[in-house]
Amino acid sequence: AQKVTQAQTEISVVEKEDVTLDCVYETRDTTYYLFWYKQPPSGELVFLIRRNSFDEQNEISGRYSWNFQKSTSSFNFTITASQVVDSAVYFCALLGNTGGFKTIFGAGTRLFVKA
Amino acid sequence: DVKVTQSSRYLVKRTGEKVFLECVQDMDHENMFWYRQDPGLGLRLIYFSYDVKMKEKGDIPEGYSVSREKKERFSLILESASTNQTSMYLCASSPQGRALAKNIQYFGAGTRLSVL
Numbered sequence: 001a002q003k004v005t006q007a008q009t010e011i012s013v014v015e016k017e018d019v020t021l022d023c024v025y026e027t028r029d030t031t032y033y034l035f036w037y038k039q040p041p042s043g044e045l046v047f048l049i050r051r052n053s054f055d056e057q058n059e060i061s062g063r064y065s066w067n068f069q070k071s072t073s074s075f076n077f078t079i080t081a082s083q084v085v086d087s088a089v090y091f092c093a094l095l096g097n098t099g100g101f102k103t104i105f106g107a108g109t110r111l112f113v114k115a
Numbered sequence: 116d117v118k119v120t121q122s123s124r125y126l127v128k129r130t131g132e133k134v135f136l137e138c139v140q141d142m143d144h145e146n147m148f149w150y151r152q153d154p155g156l157g158l159r160l161i162y163f164s165y166d167v168k169m170k171e172k173g174d175i176p177e178g179y180s181v182s183r184e185k186k187e188r189f190s191l192i193l194e195s196a197s198t199n200q201t202s203m204y205l206c207a208s209s210p211q212g213r214a215l216a217k218n219i220q221y222f223g224a225g226t227r228l229s230v231l
Binding site for chain 2: 004006033037043044045103107
């Protein structure tokens, strides 16, 4: 069975703090993709990043960075110098090659960034 | 820009009513999805479609049906709404039907449905 666990339900930080959102996944697929999506208060989930199972290189995009570690089945997301606009619900998701088109989403982590 | 449009942001219906939630995408995507989002449960897949007139059950299809008569439109139907179907419903689409790598999903803004 495939599963995505985001153990942090809510996180609250003060602006300019760094924050890491944890994601742990389970799959028996050899080929799979991991995603992060952001859901701002407007409601529309927005794609942030996709990483395939054969590429463990970390990625940095501005203040965002992602750490993919197959050995611990984790795909963590760090926001550096957080801003109020980062306040949102963040979802980690998994798509495996035996799941058809079914993307499995975690329960989400709600991030509050206070000014 | 890809646009996925859901017909209503908020909807209030009564128990037993038949409810239609409409979703339209403008990027010629093969795949379309309906999810419901509940606190602490994340997104759960209700139904998806990978082609016109094709549909497959997701994880929680009971009490729902879908229709895809045209590529750009995917409708979710609650045959007889019940209070436990009060939720946020999200529609999504993705390109390149069978290419796993392409399955980035594009979401609508959601419909918050209340069943009284």
